[in-house]
Amino acid sequence: MTEAPGIGQNFSKISENVDVISSMIYPSHWTSYFGIAKPDLEPYKLVAEYAKVENEVLGKLENQPVSRPWLQDFTASWLGSGNYLKYGKAEVEAQIKALQDNGINEYLLWNAGNTYSTGVNYKP
Numbered sequence: 001m002t003e004a005p006g007i008g009q010n011f012s013k014i015s016e017n018v019d020v021i022s023s024m025i026y027p028s029h030w031t032s033y034f035g036i037a038k039p040d041l042e043p044y045k046l047v048a049e050y051a052k053v054e055n056e057v058l059g060k061l062e063n064q065p066v067s068r069p070w071l072q073d074f075t076a077s078w079l080g081s082g083n084y085l086k087y088g089k090a091e092v093e094a095q096i097k098a099l100q101d102n103g104i105n106e107y108l109l110w111n112a113g114n115t116y117s118t119g120v121n122y123k124p
Contacts, residue, residue, distance in 0.1 A: 012057065015065040021058070022108060023069045025050045027095070028076030028084065040076050040084045044094035047071070051102035068106040071095040073116050088117045093124045100124070 014021055027046040030039040034049035050069075058064050073092050076084045085091055092109065099107055109116060 012061065015058065015061055015063070018065055020066045020068050023050075023054065023067075024110070025069045026072035026074075026076075026110065028072055028074075028079060038083050040079055043072070043085070043087075043091045044098045047095045047098035048102060051099055051104055055102060055104075066106060067104045068108060069099070069104070070108045070110050071099075073109045073111045074113070089119045092117050092120045096122065097124045 025047060027043045028040045030036070030046060030050075032039070034046060036042050036046055036049070039046040054067060054069075058067065071092065072087060072095065075087045078084075096107060099105070
């Protein structure tokens with residue numbers, strides 16, 4: 001059963017063995033799967049669309065795990081000019097708000113260099 005093609009995450013199978021799912025939903029890592037041509041440019045929309053699908057899939061499970069996804073706090077310049085945003089406070093807050101607007105209140109932030117955006121309201 002394919003639930004998130006291209007990124008190797010099958011929520012139903014994973015949730016059979018865990019209490020928490022921490023999917024990596026960085027906008028930079030998606031293609032136009034959700035109908036968003038350049039996902040890194042639309043952090044709120046990408047995360048909101050992802051959350052809708054995850055809620056639908058997990059909502060069908062008898063033992064629903066907690067969703068605590070990984071969010072992007074890094075700039076994906078490797079995507080090339082015009083395909084990425086310089087991520088900072090606004091982009092991180094947009095992702096958090098998208099989760100909260102879809103009933104997901106836990107998250108983790110990722111930055112490989114351990115350099116996180118300053119001034120972020122973690123409860124926007």
